[in-house]
Structures are given as C-alpha cells and as structure tokens.
Amino acid sequence: MFDGLKDKLDSFRSDVEESAEDGSGADPEGAAEPEPPDEPSAETDGVEDTAAGDAPADADSPSRLQRAKAFATGKVVLEEEDLEEPLWNLEMALLESDVEMGVAEAILDQIRSNLVGETKSQMASTGDLVEDALRDALLEVISVGQFDFDERIAEADKPVTIVFTGVNGVGKTTTIAKMARYLEERGHSSVLANGDTYRAGANEQIREHAEALGKRLIAHEQGGDPAAVIYDGVEYAEANDVDVVLGDTAGRLHTSSDLMAQLEKIDRVVDPDLTLFVDESVAGQDAVERAQQFDDAAEIDGAVLTKADADSQGGAAISVAYVTGKPVLFLGTGQGYDDLDRFDPESLVDDLVG
Ligand SMILES: Nc1nc2c(ncn2[C@@H]2O[C@H](COP(=O)(O)OP(=O)(O)OP(=O)(O)O)[C@@H](O)[C@H]2O)c(=O)[nH]1
Ligand SMILES: [Mg+2]
Numbered sequence: 001m002f003d004g005l006k007d008k009l010d011s012f013r014s015d016v017e018e019s020a021e022d023g024s025g026a027d028p029e030g031a032a033e034p035e036p037p038d039e040p041s042a043e044t045d046g047v048e049d050t051a052a053g054d055a056p057a058d059a060d061s062p063s064r065l066q067r068a069k070a071f072a073t074g075k076v077v078l079e080e081e082d083l084e085e086p087l088w089n090l091e092m093a094l095l096e097s098d099v100e101m102g103v104a105e106a107i108l109d110q111i112r113s114n115l116v117g118e119t120k121s122q123m124a125s126t127g128d129l130v131e132d133a134l135r136d137a138l139l140e141v142i143s144v145g146q147f148d149f150d151e152r153i154a155e156a157d158k159p160v161t162i163v164f165t166g167v168n169g170v171g172k173t174t175t176i177a178k179m180a181r182y183l184e185e186r187g188h189s190s191v192l193a194n195g196d197t198y199r200a201g202a203n204e205q206i207r208e209h210a211e212a213l214g215k216r217l218i219a220h221e222q223g224g225d226p227a228a229v230i231y232d233g234v235e236y237a238e239a240n241d242v243d244v245v246l247g248d249t250a251g252r253l254h255t256s257s258d259l260m261a262q263l264e265k266i267d268r269v270v271d272p273d274l275t276l277f278v279d280e281s282v283a284g285q286d287a288v289e290r291a292q293q294f295d296d297a298a299e300i301d302g303a304v305l306t307k308a309d310a311d312s313q314g315g316a317a318i319s320v321a322y323v324t325g326k327p328v329l330f331l332g333t334g335q336g337y338d339d340l341d342r343f344d345p346e347s348l349v350d351d352l353v354g
Pocket of ligand 2: 172174196248249
C-alpha cells in the first residue's frame with residue numbers, strides 16, 4: 001500500500017542530506033578552516049570571535065552569526081537554498097502521486113518552515129531532521145477533522161444510522177458488509193438496508209452478504225424509493241433493539257443532478273447520524289473532487305477509501321481530509337470482510353516516513 005509514495009518521500013530525505021552536505025553545512029566549515037589568502041579578515045574574525053562570544057554586531061547578518069555560533073557549538077544550520085531543489089523534487093513527486101496541488105503546497109510550506117534555520121547536532125543526521133519535518137507536515141494535512149469513530153458509535157443514541165454514498169462500483173456495498181463485521185467485533189448489532197433500488201441485481205448482491213454475515217436485510221423492489229427503504233431499516237432497528245442501520249445507496253455520477261437530488265432527499269427523510277462517502281483510493285484527485293460534490297449534495301461526515309491494497313500512490317489518502325475538511329475514517333484493503341482498517345493518521349505517517 002502506497003509504496004510508490006513511500007519511495008518518493010525517501011528520496012526527499014536523501015536529497016536534503018546531499019544538498020546540506022555540499023551546501024550550508026560546508027560553509028561554516030570553510031570559514032573555520034585556515035582562511036584563504038584574500039579573504040577579508042573581518043569575516044573570519046567574525047566567525048572565530050563568535051565562538052568567543054564578542055562578534056561585532058554589524059559584521060555579520062543574524063543568520064551568518066547564528067550559523068557561525070551553531071558551528072562553533074558543533075551544530076550546523078539548514079538553509080533555504082539547501083532545500084530549494086529537494087523541495088521542488090518533492091513537489092513533483094507529490095503531484096505525480098496524485099496529491100492535490102493545494103495539499104502539496106501546504107506540505108511544502110510546513111516542511112520549509114520546520115527545516116529552514118534548523119540547527120542540528122553534527123552527530124545527528126540531517127535525515128532525522130528531514131524525517132521529523134516530513135512527519136509533521138503529513139500529519140498536519142492527513143489528520144484534518146479526525147474523530148474517534150468507535151467512540152462516536154459507542155456513545156450515540158441507538159439506533160445509529162449510517163448512509164454510504166459514492167459513484168458506481170467503488171465498493172459501497174462491500175464496505176457495508178465489512179462494516180457489519182467491524183461493528184459486530186465491537187459488540188454492536190446491525191441491520192442492512194438496501195437503498196440501491198436502482199441497479200438490477202442489487203438486492204441479490206447485498207442479500208448474499210447479509211446471509212454470509214448472519215445479518216437481517218431490509219429491501220424493497222427494484223424501482224422503489226431508496227429513502228423509504230432506509231427509513232424502514234431504522235424502524236426495524238428501533239423495534240428490534242438493533243444498534244446500527246447500514247444504508248446502501250445506488251452508485252451515481254456526481255454530475256447527474258437528478259440522482260444527486262435523490263441523495264438530498266434520503267438525507268432529509270432519513271436524517272442519518274453519519275454519511276460516509278466511499279471512493280477508491282486509486283482514484284486520487286478524482287476521489288477528492290467527488291468527495292466535495294457528494295458533500296455538497298448530502299453532507300458527509302467522513303470518507304472510506306477502498307482498494308487501498310491496489311494503490312501505490314496514496315494521493316487521495318493524503319488529500320481528501322485537507323480539501324474537504326472531512327476525515328478519512330477507513331481504508332478498504334481487500335475483498336474479504338475483515339479487510340477494513342481504521343484510518344490512523346499517525347501509523348500511516350509512520351509507515352510512509354519511518
Ligand atoms: N481489492 C479490493 N477490492 C474491493 C475493495 N472494496 C471493494 N472491492 C471490490 O470492488 C468491486 C465493487 O464493489 P461493490 O461493493 O459492488 O461496489 P459498489 O460501490 O457497491 O458498486 P455499485 O453498487 O454498482 O455502485 C467488488 O468486486 C469488490 O469486491 C477493496 O478494499 N479492495
Ligand atoms: Mg452497491
């Protein structure tokens with residue numbers, strides 16, 4: 001998962017290391033070595049005096065002074081010019097990984113402000129500094145809007161209604177089946193309600209999952225009103241003390257205004273506790289754009305990115321939360337019922353950078 005992105009982030013670290021070695025790191029070293037014959041003595045004196053703590057204030061710019069001091073105490077400073085080329089390469093790498101432009105820029109800004117002027121012990125590697133800066137920057141964009149899903153479900157009044165939305169074939173129905181298993185493992189009962197009254201065969205498909213999982217399915221005939229089916233699901237749950245209603249919807253294109261209006265209706269009639277937008281991790285920026293469109297039609301509370309097992313780029317996982325303000329809550333990592341992982345920003349970032 002996200003292996004291509006991992007490699008690219010790793011290249012950034014080695015880029016900065018190389019650049020720092022023949023960039024500013026060498027500078028104070030040069031200044032401290034026996035001075036070249038023509039070097040004005042004030043500058044060299046400035047460096048050495050700095051160690052003695054009495055450099056004339058006007059002899060050097062603060063950053064030079066800072067660098068000289070840092071060098072004298074066994075530290076060097078990373079400068080903006082050391083980072084320029086690596087940051088450019090990183091930006092290209094992020095865009096190649098289908099990270100949304102504004103998100104890539106936010107990551108770069110954060111890294112720049114973390115690293116420029118950073119001093120390091122000569123014993124500690126530049127690589128460690130870069131790793132920390134990358135980790136902070138990624139975490140900042142990935143964790144936008146995160147909340148504890150398990151806690152939310154556990155504490156909510158029952159039944160909790162969750163409606164799943166998204167375009168065709170991304171894995172909504174499969175995610176619902178996985179979610180029923182996920183909830184069961186945490187002690188919550190669930191009922192499936194098939195709001196996909198549009199596609200032929202939709203009832204049969206979800207019924208197979210319900211039977212395999214031992215869950216009750218509420219379904220109407222093809223062509224029926226999706227809001228009514230999910231509403232029936234809620235009534236069934238209320239009457240039977242079921243904790244969670246998992247409402248499926250038909251896949252629809254975000255460009256189809258009729259079908260998007262139908263989502264609004266479901267949202268209005270059912271008033272779900274949570275609406276989860278489902279899309280494929282591999283869809284990258286398309287998934288980000290669709291998340292926004294679906295959020296506009298029926299406000300989403302979070303996203304599930306499926307097929308992360310087949311995604312080496314990770315662009316959607318990095319971008320969705322920052323762009324939409326709604327967190328990625330789960331990753332689908334395969335076709336089995338257990339292949340649904342909580343999206344944990346910290347462990348993802350550890351995995352990407354560590
Ligand atoms: N590899 C992989 N395949 C997945 C994942 N989630 C779903 N799929 C597969 O994606 C295909 C489509 O899944 P569905 O659950 O039918 O998708 P849907 O969004 O309900 O489709 P429509 O109802 O037609 O809009 C199926 O073959 C699933 O097995 C995942 O996390 N990883
Ligand atoms: Mg479906």
